[in-house]
Amino acid sequence: MRQTREFANPPVVLGYATIAGPKEGEGPLATYFDKIINNLYYYEDTWEKAEQKMFLEVVEMALQKASVKKEEVDFFLAGDLLNQIISANFVAKSLGIPFFGLYNACATFYEGLILGAMLIAGGFAKKVLVGVSSHYATVERQYRNPTEQGVQKTPTSQWTVTGAAAVVLGEGEGKIKIPRVTVGKALDYGMFDPSDMGGAMAPAAFDTLLAHFKETGLSYDYYDLMATGDLARFGWQILVKLLQERNINFGQRLTDCGIMIYRPDQQVNAGGSGTACSALVTAGYVFNELSQGKIHKFLGIGTGALLSQVTSQQGMSIPVIAHAVSFECY
C-alpha cells in the first residue's frame, strides 16, 4: 500500500494564525506567533475553557487573515489532546461549520492537513479549516498528575505546548502549496515508558520519512528544511541515529519542532510536545519563512503517541504514528 499521494492541483494555504502560551511566548520563536497569552487561565475560570477560547480565537484570526467568511468554509477538521476532543467540539459548535473530529494525538494537526488537502483536491470542498490546540495545564492534569502536586519529571519527559493554530486550505492560487502528503501507519516498537514519548515516536518518524522519499523518488537533499513534530532532544537523536544506520544524513536540514519552540534553559526537560507543538512551529515559524522566501521546500512530519492512561496502567506498549506533509512556496 502506497502511503504517499501527490496532488496534480496542489491545495494551497489561504490563511493561518497562531496563538501561543506564556512559556512559548518567552521562547525563541515568540516573534512568529500572532498572539501570546500571558496567563494559562486567559481570563477564564478553568484551563479547559481557556484552551477553547484560545482555539476559537485562532480560528477566527485565520479566517480573517485569509479573508474567508466562515459561511464559505465547507468543512472544519479539528482535534486536540483532551478526552473526547472537547476543545475542538466546543469550537465546532461555536462555528457551525460541518465538522469532522480527529484524533491522532500530537499528529492531529498533520492528520487534518492531509484529510483537508484530499477533500479539496478530490473536489469535495473549496475551502477547509484545520485547527488544533493543546494546553500545558489541561494535559498535565488529565494525563499525569494534579498540577498542584508539582511532581518531578524525568529528563526524557516533555513539556506540553500551550497554544492553538488554524489553517485555511483552498484551491487555486496561493503562495504556499501542498504538493504531496504521506499518511502514517500506526506502529509499535514495544516502548512502554509514557515519560519518553519522543523515544517511542522516533521510529514512526523514521518509517514515514523513508516511505516519503522512497515513494516520491525525491533526493534526500530535496527539502530545504524538515521538522518532526515533537520528538524533542532524545527522540530526535534516536531518529538521527536510525537515519545514519541507513547512511542518510540530513545534517542541519532536519530538526524538530519540540526542540525549536523552547530555549534549552527554559526548564522543559527534553523539549516541547503536544498537538500545538508542530502546529505552532509550522503555522508560525515555517509558513513565515516560506512566505518570505527564506526557504522554499519544507517537509513536516507530525508525530503522535497513541497511548492512554488506561493502556499504560494495563501494561500495554505505546503505538505511534507519523504523518508527513510538504509545503512549497516559490
Add this chain to the structure above:
Amino acid sequence: MRQTREFANPPVVLGYATIAGPKEGEGPLATYFDKIINNLYYYEDTWEKAEQKMFLEVVEMALQKASVKKEEVDFFLAGDLLNQIISANFVAKSLGIPFFGLYNACATFYEGLILGAMLIAGGFAKKVLVGVSSHYATVERQYRNPTEQGVQKTPTSQWTVTGAAAVVLGEGEGKIKIPRVTVGKALDYGMFDPSDMGGAMAPAAFDTLLAHFKETGLSYDYYDLMATGDLARFGWQILVKLLQERNINFGQRLTDCGIMIYRPDQQVNAGGSGTACSALVTAGYVFNELSQGKIHKFLGIGTGALLSQVTSQQGMSIPVIAHAVSFECY
C-alpha cells in the same frame, strides 16, 4: 455552506462484518450479526482488551468477507468511545494500514463512512476500511461510575451497545452503493443532562435530516427506511415531534437503531447507545435487508453527543452532531 455531497461514481460496500455482545445477542437483531460473544471479558483480563480483540476480529472478518487483503487497503478510518480512541489505535497498529483516527462520539461510524467515501470518490483510495467499537463496561466505568457500584439509572439513560463493526468500501461494482452523504454541524441546544443524550441529540438529527432533503431535493417518501443512530425512545419521540411541527411525517419509515437493537423488556432504560449501536444495526440488519432486496433505499443518520465528563463537571452544555449516509441497492 452545502452539507450534502452526491457522488457521480458512488463508492460501494465490498464487505462488512459485525460482532455483538451478550445482551445484543439476546436482542431482536441477533440473527443478523456475524458473531456473538457470550462474555464481556471475551477471554481477556480486562474489558478494554476484550473491546480491542473484538474490534480487530471484526476487521479481519470484514476483509475476509470482502475477499480483500489488508495490504490492498489504502486507509483505515476508525474510532471508538474510549479516551484517546485506544481501541482503534491498537487495532490500527495490529493492521499496519495507513491510519486516520476519528472522533465524533456515537456518530464516528458515519463520520468514517463519509470520509472513506470521499477519499474513494476523490481518487485517493481504491479501498478503505472503516471500523468502530464500543463496550458497555469500558464506557460505563470511563464515563459514569465504577461498574461494581451498580448505580441506579434514570429512565432517559441509555445502555451502551457492546459490539464492533467494520466495512470495506471500494470503487466500481458492488451491490450496496453510497450515492450521497450529508455532513453534520456541531450544534448546541442548551441541553445539560448527560443522562439524556437522546434528547440532546434529537435536534441534531432533525437539522441534518432537513438539510439532506432540502439540498438533495428528494421527496420525503424517497427512502424505504431511515434510522437515526442512538436517540433511543425519548430522543426519537422528540425528533418525531420536531418533524411533525414542520408537517413532516415519516411514519413507520423512520426508526432508531437504539430502539431496534434491544427488546423493551431487556432493561436498557430508553434504549441503546454507543458507537457500535448504529454500526451494528447498519452493517448487520440494514445491509442484510438491502442485499436481500427487502429494502432498496436506506438513509442512516449517525448521532453523537460531543461532551466529556470534564465539560459536564464544569457546567457546560452538550454539543451534538448528526451525519447522514444513504445506502442503495437494486
